[in-house]
Amino acid sequence: MVEALGPLALAAVLVMLALSVRQQFHRVERLEIWLERLGIVPQWKFFGQDAVGWVDDDSDDWHVVARCAPIADTDADTDTDDDAATPWRPVIWIEDRRWYHGLWNPHFRSNVRLLILAERLAMAPAERRPPPDALATLAIARACMARLAPRADQALQFAVVLTIGRSDRRLARCFLSDWYVP
Amino acid sequence: MIAAPWLPQAASLTLGATAVLVGSGWVADAPRWADGGPLGWDLHRLRGRRLWRSRAFAMLCAAPGLRALGLAQTGLGGWLVIVALAGAPVPLVALAALAMVLAAQSLREAGNAADKLLSIATVGLALIALGARLNQPLLAFAGVAWVGGQLVLAYATSGLSKLRHARWRDGTAVRAALNSYNYGAPWTARLTRHPARARLLAWAIILPEVAFPFALLLPRAALMIVLAGFLAFHGVIARVMGLNVYPWAFLTAYPATLALGAWLRAALGLG
Numbered sequence: 074m075v076e077a078l079g080p081l082a083l084a085a086v087l088v089m090l091a092l093s094v095r096q097q098f099h100r101v102e103r104l105e106i107w108l109e110r111l112g113i114v115p116q117w118k119f120f121g122q123d124a125v126g127w128v129d130d131d132s133d134d135w136h137v138v139a140r141c142a143p144i145a146d147t148d149a150d151t152d153t154d155d156d157a158a159t160p161w162r163p164v165i166w167i168e169d170r171r172w173y174h175g176l177w178n179p180h181f182r183s184n185v186r187l188l189i190l191a192e193r194l195a196m197a198p199a200e201r202r203p204p205p206d207a208l209a210t211l212a213i214a215r216a217c218m219a220r221l222a223p224r225a226d227q228a229l230q231f232a233v234v235l236t237i238g239r240s241d242r243r244l245a246r247c248f249l250s251d252w253y254v255p
Numbered sequence: 256m257i258a259a260p261w262l263p264q265a266a267s268l269t270l271g272a273t274a275v276l277v278g279s280g281w282v283a284d285a286p287r288w289a290d291g292g293p294l295g296w297d298l299h300r301l302r303g304r305r306l307w308r309s310r311a312f313a314m315l316c317a318a319p320g321l322r323a324l325g326l327a328q329t330g331l332g333g334w335l336v337i338v339a340l341a342g343a344p345v346p347l348v349a350l351a352a353l354a355m356v357l358a359a360q361s362l363r364e365a366g367n368a369a370d371k372l373l374s375i376a377t378v379g380l381a382l383i384a385l386g387a388r389l390n391q392p393l394l395a396f397a398g399v400a401w402v403g404g405q406l407v408l409a410y411a412t413s414g415l416s417k418l419r420h421a422r423w424r425d426g427t428a429v430r431a432a433l434n435s436y437n438y439g440a441p442w443t444a445r446l447t448r449h450p451a452r453a454r455l456l457a458w459a460i461i462l463p464e465v466a467f468p469f470a471l472l473l474p475r476a477a478l479m480i481v482l483a484g485f486l487a488f489h490g491v492i493a494r495v496m497g498l499n500v501y502p503w504a505f506l507t508a509y510p511a512t513l514a515l516g517a518w519l520r521a522a523l524g525l526g
Contacts, residue, residue: 079393082382086401093405097412110361112374115405119368119413132431167436175494179283182364183294208298216293238434239444 089114132238137165137191139217139231147228147252164213164220164231165191187216195233195247214253228252262399263387265510266380268339273373273503274332274353280500281325281360288363289318296363316363328356345384353377368409369504375405376507383511396518403515406508407468410485414464423461426454433495440495460488471516472525478516482509 092114096105108114142158165187170178190209197206217231233248290297296317300307307316314320331353338346357374360366366374379402386395422428430453433443447453463484470481486509489502520526 075389075391078389079386079391079397082394082397083400086382086397086404090400090404090408093408097408097416110365111358112361112366112371112378115368115371115375115409117368117409117412119409119416132435134436169436169440170495170497172494174497175490175499177280178497178499179280180287181497181499182280182367183284183287186294186364208301211298212293215291215295215298219292236436238431239436239439239441240434 134167134236135165135188135192135195136163136167136234136236136244137187137213137217137231138162138234138244139164139221139229141221141223141227141229142252144226144228144252144254147230158230161232162221164217187212191233191248194250195235197248210250214250218253218255223255225255228254259514262395262510262514263345263380263384264339264342266376266383266402266507267335267345269503269507269510270353270373270376270380271332271335271337271339273369273376273500273507274328274335276332276503277369277373277500278325278328278330278332278356281328282322285318285322285325288321292318312362315359321360321363324356324360328353328360331356344388345380347381347384347388350377350381350384354381369498369500372405372409372504372508376402376504376511379508379511399511399514399518402508402511403471406505406512407471407515410464410467414461414467417457417461418465423457424454426450426452426457429453429457429460438496443495463488471512471519472523473516474520474526475513475517478513482512 092108096109096114096116105114109116138161140158140161146157165184167188174181190206190212193206193209194213213231213233214229217229221229223229230252231250232246234244235247236242236244286292288294288296296313299316300313306312315324331349334346334349335353338344338349354374354377357366357370357377361370361374379398382398382401383395384398386392386398417423417428420428422431426447427450430447430450433439433447433453447456463481467481467485470478473481486502486506489498489505493499493502
């Protein structure tokens with residue numbers, strides 16, 4: 074009985090390895106997503122694969138900024154007069170990493186998740202109202218609320234902005250949210 | 256050779272250290288995943304799947320559950336490290352528990368490549384340890400083949416997929432990425448300012464990755480040097496891109512890869 078374990082395990086491993094090779098070259102189907110997530114039949118996505126979608130926008134840095142304004146001034150329009158609102162403040166702002174982030178960087182996972190959500194909003198057609206991804210909107214709005222802590226009489230608005238490269242850090246606004254109250 | 260004493264110990268040490276790092280990261284990051292927070296389960300469960308709204312899932316996937324899983328991962332990793340340092344047999348129960356923790360975490364959040372490598376190394380070490388305990392070399396070899404095979408596949412796929420892109424081949428992709436804040440640093444931007452240097456760097460990444468499967472045929476000392484080079488590469492990426500777990504995660508696969516290389520050379524009569 075015990076003697077059979079070795080050949081069985083080896084056969085299973087070889088099948089999984091063969092499936093893993095196949096996995097690198099085709100789109101992951103619904104059932105396979107779970108095999109992929111669990112590392113049973115992994116797809117190795119590093120820089121360069123088509124599925125990552127990375128090579129076309131590789132010097133883009135996405136950021137999230139937010140501002141507050143009195144609720145009374147934010148009734149009608151998302152583009153409230155700048156005089157009524159506070160200056161934009163960074164909520165998720167990509168800067169050079171510190172040396173210790175190479176050793177200890179516990180927020181990397183959540184930062185990546187939030188930036189994926191922000192990018193999803195920014196990529197949506199600008200004319201679509203309300204925003205196409207309500208959960209992404211809520212998640213980013215919560216992050217902004219936590220950072221800016223608006224007063225009870227204030228509303229909060231966020232924007233997803235883009236910079237390209239290091240030489241030119243001009244901000245391109247790609248998504249502007251509605252005004253939200255705490 | 257496959258069940259050499261150093262193999263389970265080295266694998267246990269690297270796996271344990273990585274589990275400690277990943278687990279403590281989850282614990283530190285748990286507040287962001289709390290209900291009411293930007294990544295709270297109360298938002299995530301709105302995606303509507305019935306199973307996700309169950310109490311069991313909520314317990315597992317909300318911040319207290321994630322924190323508990325992170326603590327368990329840290330503890331199990333510490334156990335594996337201590338066992339390896341003491342030279343004691345690898346505790347299979349710790350590996351089974353670690354595999355369950357990793358699976359539970361992946362239910363909440365799709366794992367990155369480091370998480371997948373951790374799962375693969377856990378299963379591989381379990382097979383190696385079980386094979387050693389039951390005196391079944393083929394079982395141990397299955398673990399070696401699983402981990403080493405996946406590492407070879409990971410590097411080779413990564414290299415080949417870059418090779419397919421003209422922007423990688425001419426250095427444009429690496430130059431653009433290393434000029435960003437997210438993927439680069441001031442010194443990497445300077446390094447790749449000249450197109451020729453960027454192209455050289457791109458090929459310095461692509462070629463070793465593509466050629467990695469052949470490194471298994473090298474003598475043990477040479478293979479160790481190759482793996483040390485890859486580890487240094489992951490270290491630089493960790494520093495520049497903040498991917499601090501990746502060097503450790505790849506390191507978990509190196510002991511089995513060394514054993515796989517030794518087996519391959521013996522099988523081919525290369526000494």
